[in-house]
Amino acid sequence: MKKLFFIALVIFLYGCPPQSSRSVYLPDLPPPQMVKAPKNIILMIGDGMGLTQISAGMYRNGNKLNLENFPVIGLHKSYASNDLITDSAAGATAFACGIKTYNGAIGVNPDTVAVKTILEEAEENGLKTGLVATSTIVHATPASFIAHQKLRKMYEEIAADFLKTDIDFFLGGGKKFFDRREDERNLYEELRAKNYFISDYFTTDLKDIAIDYSKKFGYLTSDKDPLPVAQGRDYLIPASEMAIDYLDKVAVDTGFFLMIEGSQIDWGGHANESEYIITEMIEFDNAIGKVLEFAEKDGETLVIVTADHETGGYAINPGSSMDSIVSGFTSDYHTGTMIPVFAYGPGSELFGGIYENTAIYFKMKAAFGF
Numbered sequence: 001m002k003k004l005f006f007i008a009l010v011i012f013l014y015g016c017p018p019q020s021s022r023s024v025y026l027p028d029l030p031p032p033q034m035v036k037a038p039k040n041i042i043l044m045i046g047d048g049m050g051l052t053q054i055s056a057g058m059y060r061n062g063n064k065l066n067l068e069n070f071p072v073i074g075l076h077k078s079y080a081s082n083d084l085i086t087d088s089a090a091g092a093t094a095f096a097c098g099i100k101t102y103n104g105a106i107g108v109n110p111d112t113v114a115v116k117t118i119l120e121e122a123e124e125n126g127l128k129t130g131l132v133a134t135s136t137i138v139h140a141t142p143a144s145f146i147a148h149q150k151l152r153k154m155y156e157e158i159a160a161d162f163l164k165t166d167i168d169f170f171l172g173g174g175k176k177f178f179d180r181r182e183d184e185r186n187l188y189e190e191l192r193a194k195n196y197f198i199s200d201y202f203t204t205d206l207k208d209i210a211i212d213y214s215k216k217f218g219y220l221t222s223d224k225d226p227l228p229v230a231q232g233r234d235y236l237i238p239a240s241e242m243a244i245d246y247l248d249k250v251a252v253d254t255g256f257f258l259m260i261e262g263s264q265i266d267w268g269g270h271a272n273e274s275e276y277i278i279t280e281m282i283e284f285d286n287a288i289g290k291v292l293e294f295a296e297k298d299g300e301t302l303v304i305v306t307a308d309h310e311t312g313g314y315a316i317n318p319g320s321s322m323d324s325i326v327s328g329f330t331s332d333y334h335t336g337t338m339i340p341v342f343a344y345g346p347g348s349e350l351f352g353g354i355y356e357n358t359a360i361y362f363k364m365k366a367a368f369g370f
Contacts (some may be wrong), residue, residue, distance in 0.1 A: 036346040037369050038302035039255040042244070042291055043095065043360075045141055046284050047088055048266025048277075050310025050337055056274065057281030059322040066289035067305065070342035072349060076357045077338055078309045081110050084336045088266070089152040091308030091357060092144035098361030106140065106158060107148040114148035118364055119257055120165060125370045128168045128251035130243045134226055134236050134280075135263035136174030137162075141308065145259050146170075156181050163190055166216075169246050169258075171239045173222035175200050191218055206235055206242070213249050228264055230279045236262065240287045244294050255300075257368075260287065269311025269334075274327035277314065295345050302367055304351060305342040306360065309334040 046053070058065045080090035081100040090103045097107060097115040109115050119129045133142045138158040143149070147161035159177040162170070178187040188198050197212055200220040211217065219239075227233040240260050247256040262284030268276030288305055295301040313330025320326040341360065343351035347367035351360075 038346040038367055039300035040248075040251070040257070040298070041302045041304070041347075041364055041367065042258045042260065042295070043364070044260045044262070044284075044288060044291065044303065044305045045092070045095070046262045046265050046281070046305070046307045047135075047141055048269045048309065048311030048334070049262070049281065049284070049307035049339075050314065050335070051340060052314040052316060053265055053269070053277050053281050053310070054340070056278050056314070056316060056325050056327075057285060059316075059320075059325065060278050061282050061285065063322060065285045066292055067285060067342055069292060070303075070305065070344045070348075072343040072352050074341040074343070074351045075338040075354045076306065076341055076360065077355070078357050079336060085334050086309050086336075086357075087152075087334065088140035088308050089144060092141040094357040095306075095308075095360045096145045098358045098365075100356075100358060104152050105150065106143045106152050106154070107145075108150060112150045117145050118361055119145040119167065119259070121365070121370060122257040122368070123166050125368070126254045127368075128247045128254060128256040129166075130169035130247050130256065130258040131167065131172070131261075132170070132236070132239050132243050132258070133172035133261040133263050134229075134233065135172060135261065136177070136222075136225055137170055137172030137220070138174045138177050139172070139225075139263060141261045141263065142170075142172060142259065156183065159187055160185070162218075163187065163194070168250060168256075169217045169243050171217075171219040171221065171235075171243065173220065173224060173226040175202075175220040175223045178220065191216075201235075206238055209242075211242070211246055213246065217246055226264075228267070228276060228280065229283045230276065236260075236283055237287050237290055241290050241294075244291065248294075248298070255368075257364075260291070262287065265307075266311045269314060269329075270332055272312055272329040272332055274314070274325050277312075278325065292344060300346060302343065302345040302347040302364075304360070304364070307339045308357075309339065310337050311335070 080086040082102040087103040096117040140152045143158045147158040197215040198218045265280040315328040317326045350363040
C-alpha cells in the first residue's frame, strides 16, 4: 500500500508527462530505479491454469513453452471475498476492478455496486480496448472487464452492457445472446448503428475478413460456446494477432488495453481430462508466443500472463513421461493454490513477488499512470 500511495502522490504532485516518456518511480525495488511506462498492456488469462497445467503442456510440447521467455515471475493469492476457492467471475473482477468480491459477481463489489474496470478506465483515458476469448464473450472472465451484473449467468444482461461501452474490438462465442434474446432486442443491429463491423463465424471465416479500421470490430465465433481446439476450434492465435494489429493501428497516438483469455484450459480441468488440458494449454502458449513477438518488436508493450485459479487439483503422477502424462485429479472444481504471474516489457518489474490477485489491477494502473 505504501508503494501505491507513493506512486499516486508522485503522479498527483508532478502530473504525467507525454505517454511516450512517462515513467513510474518504484522506491522499494532493489535497487530503486525508474521504470519506463508501457504504451500498451496485453493481459492474457489462462482460465484454470495452474503450475501443473503449465508443466503438462511444457512436457508434451517438447519440454519448451513460450512462457519460459518471461523475465519476471510472481504469484498471486486467488481467493474470493466469500470463499477461499474463487470462481472465474470473482477472480476476473479482482483483476479488472481491484476488489475482492463474491463468487458469481461480474464487475460489482460484495454489495452488488458496480465498480469501474481497467478497460473502462483505459477508455476514459483515451486508450483503445479489446477482448478475445475462447468461451462466449459474455462468459465470466471477459464479462468482468466490461459488464456490471450481480450474477455471472445473466448472459443477456452482460451482452447488453457491451452497448454501454466504447470497446473497439471483441471476439468470442455467444451469438445467441446478441441477436435472439428474450427481450427481442437485436444487439447486432444496435452495434452496427454505433459504427461496429459485426460478423459471425457462420457467414465469414476470420481469415477472409478485410478489416475496416474506420469502424469498431465485433466478431461472434459460435452460437453458444466455441468448440475445444481438439475438435476443430482454430481461432485463438489468428484472433490474437488480428486484435493486436487492429488496436495497434487505431491506437497509434494513444495506446491500448487488450485482454486475451484461453478459456478452455479450465473446462479440461472440470472434465478431469488431461488431454483436453494439454491441447488447450499448448494453444494458449502458442498465442503467447505471437503476443511476445509483437511486444519484442514494439518495445512499448507490457505483457502479463496469469490465471484466475487452478482447476481440478491436477497432478502429474509416477509413471509419466514427456509423451505420456499419467494424471490425477483431486476435484472437478477449482482449488485454492497460488497462481503464477508472468510479465514482460516496460513495467514488468512491478509483477515480481507474492501478492493478492487484486494487486494486478493496481499494478496495471500504476504502469499506465492513471
